[in-house]
Amino acid sequence: MFFKQFFDKKLAQTSYMVACQKTKEAMIIDPKRVVDEYEEVANAEGFNITHVAETHIHADFASGLRDAAKKFNATAYVSDEGGEDWKYEDMPTDTVYVKDGDIINVGNVELKVMHTPGHTPESISFVLTDRGAGSEEPMGIFTGDFLFVGDIGRPDLLEEAADMEGTTEEGANAMFDSLKKMNDFPDFMQVWPGHGAGSACGKSLGAVPLSTLGYERKNNWVFDYKDKDDFIKELTSDQPEPPSYFGQMKKVNKEGLPEFKVKDVEIDTPDELPGQVFDLRSKEAFKKGFKKGAINIPYNDKFLQFAGWYIDFDQPMTVIANPEDSKTLQEDLAAIGFDDLKLIVPEDKADKYFDDSYDNISPEEFVENYKDKNILDVRSTSEFEGGHLENAHHVHFGHLDEKEVPFDTDEAIYVHCQSGVRSAIAMSALKARGFENVVNIEKGYGGIKEAMK
Template structure:
């Protein structure tokens, strides 16, 4: 048997290739949209990818199952659990097998047993893996998807908070409690292979270790320590981070089936600042992917700054309007990588790009904003002509914040512009300075210019200001 682990750091998403070397067949569990890595592995190991297994309808990335089906004719093994609202659609021309709790299927000498594990979502399933090619008659591990993570479990509130399905948080928490009781009955030696690691918004305290065991999680996972359902539900629902707004879009895309990569528009290069300005004047979206300090020193008015780093896909999903054409200002050497990141969260309508430094140098009339230290920010507030806008998550704000700070999470700014007090200078602040820079660009793009960004964020404030007071 062959088992390989793939990890997308931008989405904290894990996927797996499992192959039977005797028959030369392999499957991919919870595949990412860019399937090139699986194809390379299959060629290297002399394997044919015959199946794509999904643990549930994902909400945080576009699944690559249909991409695999289109390119290699793979069969989809997908859940038939949950009610009518959580069934896959548009499967008539797709080779597929709907599976339920207790079902079993084989890929070569590999046996996959299906276990219904609702809680994160109603249709969620896990796959127990047994290698009969090695004469085993018991499973060696379980692919848990977003059910059990290292040190955490899947959140049950996404359907309600992101997709607007009222009343599902409580029901999901109850289902999760019952699913975990089944999990605890599994052998301690079983390996656990989850679909996410630290940084994912599908839980609140995921570990950064790629795999674990049933026994370890039973001993140390906080969610496994309850024998009272009411107490468990309360603990599970408390402190969950705000779900990215694009989760509702992803859930719908993966339910009905995403576009194939080959059908997406090919972005065209734009060579002049005048053309970019015309796009902005026409209401088009333009993302500037430079580092925040470069953007703050000079940028085209109306652009939004999301630096191209490991958080890029997440914040693009939060902030980009999926219904509008998108254009990019960036270092063109990273264009392909940037497009992959955008496509991974379903941002497919990217029509053009330009070399950022060239456009900025040509533009001339640039906008900018100032960066200030916590001590300068304190002076501005005490002078009475400025206030602090905290753009962190709710849980971070609740743990501690600057006195009298207003709170609007950065991902929700576009929907709450009317709540912004523009009569004073806005000191935009987050935990360390990265998110506040994104927030500053969102405000600037919407015509709110009387702002500064506080460098170092709340961490630096505590060091420089709060510590002095003590």
């Protein structure tokens, strides 16, 4: 048997390939939308990708399920659990819809379907047994967003991100029951989750890429709870705010997206910039001069996690960026279902548009008389509740384009996050909304607390 894990650190998302080395058949589980990496591995190993499967309709990234089925002429396997509201649409005609207890054979590798609702009603896991090696015992389980290293899938995304009222309580109850199903399996069984640290699909995901069921039984908080009410209370508390794009992902992954292909994006400096404008330069470069209305999301490994809060899926996009990044940028945006990158303005030619700037203040200077200042804390709710300045007002940085800010647009506002990264993004969002007198506090709340010592 062949096994490979693929980790996309920009979304903290994990997909897998398993194959039978005798028959050369291979299967991809929870594929990302850009499928080139799977093709490269299959070609190098001499495999044919004959199966592609998904554990559930994802909310945090754009699925490559349909693209992979088409590109590799592979049979798709998807959940037929969860009721009529949770059925995949626009799938290939030969798609196999599986239920609890069904068996998928990839050559001599067996995957048994187990319905594990909670994160979503249709969620399934795949229990792998290597029949080719003569094993009668399961080697591991692909858990998707059911069981993580150190955590379990959150049940509130449908309500928080897709406005499906009442689904949090239903999901939490189902998750408790799904967890009981793990009692039937041995400690040595490996756990292969769909996400790692950095994902918003749970609140305390571990950075270790895989685990064993025995280790999780001893170290994962979810196995400490025997009372359902106590479990549900803990599961539904202090979950991180889901990025705005999550609601869009549920829709497109259920209904399908056009096949992704890299295109030639126009590189120019026209008088008018089409659609929404994102400035991908560093926060240090942005603060010195920028086009008012542009959102500053530096192009690094956290780009998607931050940009997903602000992208309007109904508008084309202009970016101020390095034109050499066109291909990777298109692939990154495709990972969250956005395909309408219209224009790239080269960084070294963008100053013709600049009509604004902002100032920073050191934490030492800020704390000299901070009690009389208007302070906006843009951290997460859990961070804010864990400790904050008594005169600070809280608005999550990702909601600054939509929620009420408790100050007038001409008032002086001092903005901070935890370390200074998110507050710099917040500065661009506030400027876009017409707040003229905003100041960014360097080093964030951590720097402020240090300066107070």
